[in-house]
Amino acid sequence: MQIQPFSVNDGEGIRTNIFMAGCPLRCRWCSNPEGFEQKKLMGWHKRKCIGCGACTAVCPQGIGIDLNAGRDRCTACGACADACPEEARTRMVTLMDADDVIREVLKHRLFFSYSGGGVTFSGGEATSQPEFLDYLSRELYDAGCSIDLESCGYFDFELVRPSLERMDLIFMDLKHMDPAVHKEFTGVSNERILENIARLVTLGRPAENGAAGHGAPETVIRIPVIGGVNNSEENIAASAAYVHDVLPAAKMELLPYHSLGRIKYEAIGMPFDQEGFYTPDKEEMKKLRGIAAAQGVEIVDYR
Numbered sequence: 001m002q003i004q005p006f007s008v009n010d011g012e013g014i015r016t017n018i019f020m021a022g023c024p025l026r027c028r029w030c031s032n033p034e035g036f037e038q039k040k041l042m043g044w045h046k047r048k049c050i051g052c053g054a055c056t057a058v059c060p061q062g063i064g065i066d067l068n069a070g071r072d073r074c075t076a077c078g079a080c081a082d083a084c085p086e087e088a089r090t091r092m093v094t095l096m097d098a099d100d101v102i103r104e105v106l107k108h109r110l111f112f113s114y115s116g117g118g119v120t121f122s123g124g125e126a127t128s129q130p131e132f133l134d135y136l137s138r139e140l141y142d143a144g145c146s147i148d149l150e151s152c153g154y155f156d157f158e159l160v161r162p163s164l165e166r167m168d169l170i171f172m173d174l175k176h177m178d179p180a181v182h183k184e185f186t187g188v189s190n191e192r193i194l195e196n197i198a199r200l201v202t203l204g205r206p207a208e209n210g211a212a213g214h215g216a217p218e219t220v221i222r223i224p225v226i227g228g229v230n231n232s233e234e235n236i237a238a239s240a241a242y243v244h245d246v247l248p249a250a251k252m253e254l255l256p257y258h259s260l261g262r263i264k265y266e267a268i269g270m271p272f273d274q275e276g277f278y279t280p281d282k283e284e285m286k287k288l289r290g291i292a293a294a295q296g297v298e299i300v301d302y303r
């Protein structure tokens with residue numbers, strides 16, 4: 001979806017985020033809807049468009065200025081994005097070769113070494129492309145980069161284990177403790193996610209048979225706090241109690257909901273259906289962090 005340099009909210013130091021498309025969840029509050037599917041995707045930012053028609057003139061599919069009206073015919077060839085003088089047509093998801101991704105992120109290496117930063121895999125859901133993640137994480141690990149992962153937690157743990165073992169820090173989401181509510185708002189139940197959080201404790205490898213070992217990654221379990229969905233004191237306390245029980249070394253981060261993704265929904269012609277959600281204010285967030293901390297979990301804040 002994007003290679004985003006200079007991120008300071010997704011791990012230590014200055015980091016480059018690699019947003020990888022494809023996600024098994026459909027969280028109703030998602031702010032990156034372009035990453036739902038693993039396919040090339042174009043966007044049209046109506047607010048930036050001056051109606052010059054340069055996009056239409058080059059489109060091999062004969063699609064008009066309103067991309068969303070002809071989206072079913074769009075092959076995401078990108079010609080309109082190259083022609084648009086206002087960046088109103090943009091590539092939202094592109095295909096990239098793994099070695100090109102590595103070359104691109106290593107351009108920022110100087111920032112990593114001075115700030116203690118590195119690369120963070122994000123999405124969409126980075127584990128939904130397990131082979132790509134395995135290759136990228138191996139190459140960057142061997143290049144001496146710090147690598148972190150942000151994940152929804154819904155993946156085949158053993159398939160992804162080699163990548164997980166290379167991480168310095170893993171952020172994993174826990175969105176609701178009630179399986180039915182979790183399914184209602186994300187499209188999947190939470191059992192697999194709860195299991196995978198518990199399995200994080202198995203990461204790390206002692207040196208054996210001449211092969212070097214390495215320590216376990218640090219872990220931060222994140223709750224995106226969505227007002228009206230998962231912000232009850234009971235849910236936050238139960239989430240923190242679970243994390244403390246199965247993964248005592250884990251820290252937790254509580255992030256308030258935001259609706260900044262609206263603009264992306266418009267760009268890809270997808271309905272923005274986040275009625276009823278609200279952003280908990282500072283007081284409420286402070287209280288909820290206190291409730292989580294009371295379960296014995298250390299609370300961190302990377303924002």
Ligand code: SF4
Pocket residue numbers: 042055058059060061062063067073074075076077078079080081
């Ligand atoms: S990406 Fe290609 S096919 Fe799609 S609207 Fe632009 S020019 Fe037309």
Ligand code: SF4
Pocket residue numbers: 044048049050051052053054055056065083084085086087088089
């Ligand atoms: S080229 Fe860009 S600014 Fe011009 S009509 Fe198309 S989208 Fe709008």
